[in-house]
Amino acid sequence: MPGERDSTMAAQRKPRGWIIIVYLVLLALVIPWYWPAGDTRDAYGLPLWVIATLAALLLTSAFTSWVFLSWPEDAGDK
Amino acid sequence: MSDLLPFGPGAWAFIAFYLSLLLLLGWAGRAARKEDTLQDFYLGGRGFGFFVLLLTLYATQYSGNTIFGVAGATYRFGFGWLIAVHYMLAIIVFYLAFAPKLHELSRNRGYVTPADYLEDRYESRVISLIGSIVMIIALNNYLLAQLMTMGRAMQGLAGPFGDEAYNYGVIGLALIMLIYGTLGGIRAIAWTDVMQGGVLLVGFLVLLMLLVDQFGPLSAATARIAASPDAFKVARPEPAMLREWLSYVIVIGVGGALYPHAIQRIYAAKSCRTMNLSFASMTFLPYMTALVAVIAGIYALAYVPGLEGADTDQALGRLLRIVQENSLLGYSVVVLIFSAVIAALMSTADSAMLAISSMFAKDIYAVHLNPKASESELTMIGKRCSWIIVGALVVFAILLKDQASLISLIDRKFDVLIQLAPAFMLGIHLPFLRKVPVFVGLVTGLVIALGLAFGPFDFVVAGKVWGLHPGIYGLGVNTTIAVAGSALRMGDQ
Numbered sequence: 001m002p003g004e005r006d007s008t009m010a011a012q013r014k015p016r017g018w019i020i021i022v023y024l025v026l027l028a029l030v031i032p033w034y035w036p037a038g039d040t041r042d043a044y045g046l047p048l049w050v051i052a053t054l055a056a057l058l059l060t061s062a063f064t065s066w067v068f069l070s071w072p073e074d075a076g077d078k
Numbered sequence: 079m080s081d082l083l084p085f086g087p088g089a090w091a092f093i094a095f096y097l098s099l100l101l102l103l104g105w106a107g108r109a110a111r112k113e114d115t116l117q118d119f120y121l122g123g124r125g126f127g128f129f130v131l132l133l134t135l136y137a138t139q140y141s142g143n144t145i146f147g148v149a150g151a152t153y154r155f156g157f158g159w160l161i162a163v164h165y166m167l168a169i170i171v172f173y174l175a176f177a178p179k180l181h182e183l184s185r186n187r188g189y190v191t192p193a194d195y196l197e198d199r200y201e202s203r204v205i206s207l208i209g210s211i212v213m214i215i216a217l218n219n220y221l222l223a224q225l226m227t228m229g230r231a232m233q234g235l236a237g238p239f240g241d242e243a244y245n246y247g248v249i250g251l252a253l254i255m256l257i258y259g260t261l262g263g264i265r266a267i268a269w270t271d272v273m274q275g276g277v278l279l280v281g282f283l284v285l286l287m288l289l290v291d292q293f294g295p296l297s298a299a300t301a302r303i304a305a306s307p308d309a310f311k312v313a314r315p316e317p318a319m320l321r322e323w324l325s326y327v328i329v330i331g332v333g334g335a336l337y338p339h340a341i342q343r344i345y346a347a348k349s350c351r352t353m354n355l356s357f358a359s360m361t362f363l364p365y366m367t368a369l370v371a372v373i374a375g376i377y378a379l380a381y382v383p384g385l386e387g388a389d390t391d392q393a394l395g396r397l398l399r400i401v402q403e404n405s406l407l408g409y410s411v412v413v414l415i416f417s418a419v420i421a422a423l424m425s426t427a428d429s430a431m432l433a434i435s436s437m438f439a440k441d442i443y444a445v446h447l448n449p450k451a452s453e454s455e456l457t458m459i460g461k462r463c464s465w466i467i468v469g470a471l472v473v474f475a476i477l478l479k480d481q482a483s484l485i486s487l488i489d490r491k492f493d494v495l496i497q498l499a500p501a502f503m504l505g506i507h508l509p510f511l512r513k514v515p516v517f518v519g520l521v522t523g524l525v526i527a528l529g530l531a532f533g534p535f536d537f538v539v540a541g542k543v544w545g546l547h548p549g550i551y552g553l554g555v556n557t558t559i560a561v562a563g564s565a566l567r568m569g570d571q
């Protein structure tokens with residue numbers, strides 16, 4: 001039966017839907033839609049909105065790294 | 079690179095030494111071969127450890143365009159082109175959606191090509207054939223662009239002999255790539271990627287130090303731009319560009335994760351743990367590459383103003399020429415950066431070449447032309463396919479030498495590739511997804527993406543509709559059909 005076969009193909013692990021929500025929040029922080037247009041203030045040569053974007057990108061990197069490293073080992077790894 | 083001073087014999091000797099090493103690694107890859115099978119030739123016996131996997135993923139993901147294209151785009155759009163850092167990171171994020179599970183399946187079920195998963199998951203040769211064709215077309219386009227850039231890189235250094243240098247550059251570098259790629263398969267390519275990735279990383283680091291040394295701190299460059307007519311390039315991008323930002327992140331993030339050569343590296347990982355460790359490290363590499371290219375673009379905007387249109391892609395070349403003329407050290411560093419560009423081009427092109435040959439041999443020849451072919455026969459067919467395809471693309475690259483606009487017109491690979499996302503990324507998580515809705519969604523998505531991209535529509539501006547790539551509209555409809563159609567069929571049953 002296709003249904004039985006598909007269930008062996010599809011992910012067996014507990015879905016982690018909250019990860020998608022975290023990514024959506026991070027996406028909203030990286031793209032600087034919230035920053036005032038025309039603001040050219042800077043710190044150390046970087047406009048402030050660039051610093052905010054880079055900080056959100058670094059958070060995204062750290063979070064992604066954590067998700068990959070916390071992935072459960074599969075049978076072949078044990 | 080057409081603005082650089084011609085290289086002297088010492089620089090050419092260095093580049094020749096570097097290219098010879100690639101051939102040596104090709105031979106070493108052949109010597110390390112364990113058996114004459116597709117799995118050994120195209121996946122290195124599924125034995126890639128952390129270090130090799132990380133650098134082969136890195137060298138493959140970052141092409142020559144990362145350096146010159148991103149710097150040029152930053153010159154045009156200013157700090158807003160941080161988009162490049164975001165989309166390079168997005169590729170890794172989208173791997174998360176399917177790579178760990180796909181790796182596990184590939185090991186249990188012996189996948190060699192991306193289409194092997196499609197056929198296994200949907201029990202449909204039609205879906206796997208369309209998947210292969212879409213991937214082959216996208217990769218051929220990509221490979222042609224890399225070959226043409228190799229030619230242009232050589233052309234720029236040959237002074238009055240530029241035209242001949244373009245042809246010899248394309249032919250010579252393609253030949254070297256073919257020799258080491260067909261000698262040692264993925265092993266040779268991954269080992270050369272380790273070297274190329276290393277050169278690329280060092281090249282970017284040196285570039286950053288060089289810019290600061292030559293032109294002063296970034297704050298001075300930003301201040302110069304802020305005081306110039308380009309001051310708006312320091313401010314936050316306009317809303318229209320923010321929409322493009324989102325569009326690039328989705329299109330390149332999803333499309334880049336679905337590159338067939340990237341999927342084959344998922345299959346080639348020694349273990350899921352090794353692969354995850356490599357991806358976890360990859361998340362920080364955009365800051366050492368794409369961000370450096372953005373900073374280089376900012377320096378160019380500040381210190382080489384006045385470039386417009388296609389000339390903006392020469393922004394970094396102009397900067398490097400200033401460095402090159404300044405001192406012997408500067409000259410040597412430019413030679414290293416040039417080698418890094420060649421490394422980036424070749425490491426991307428060789429992986430594309432091998433992926434195309436594997437898909438032709440395994441998905442088309444073995445399934446539709448000669449189902450009784452043995453593994454060694456298929457490996458041989460794959461090697462011949464590499465020579466024929468690269469040979470044909472070399473001819474195209476030479477014939478289309480002056481047709482840069484034509485190439486950018488046909489460069490819709492990501493719009494096309496992302497239509498495979500529901501089949502891969504959703505199919506691996508949603509057991510109820512069925513082959514007919516997935517097939518109809520895929521075809522509809524392709525028609526919409528290509529129709530919007532090439533159709534005579536006034537509302538398509540600069541290849542985008544309301545700032546979004548045509549592929550995104552196709553993907554939206556494609557996903558809706560695949561999911562809703564499967565849910566309805568499940569309800570019927």
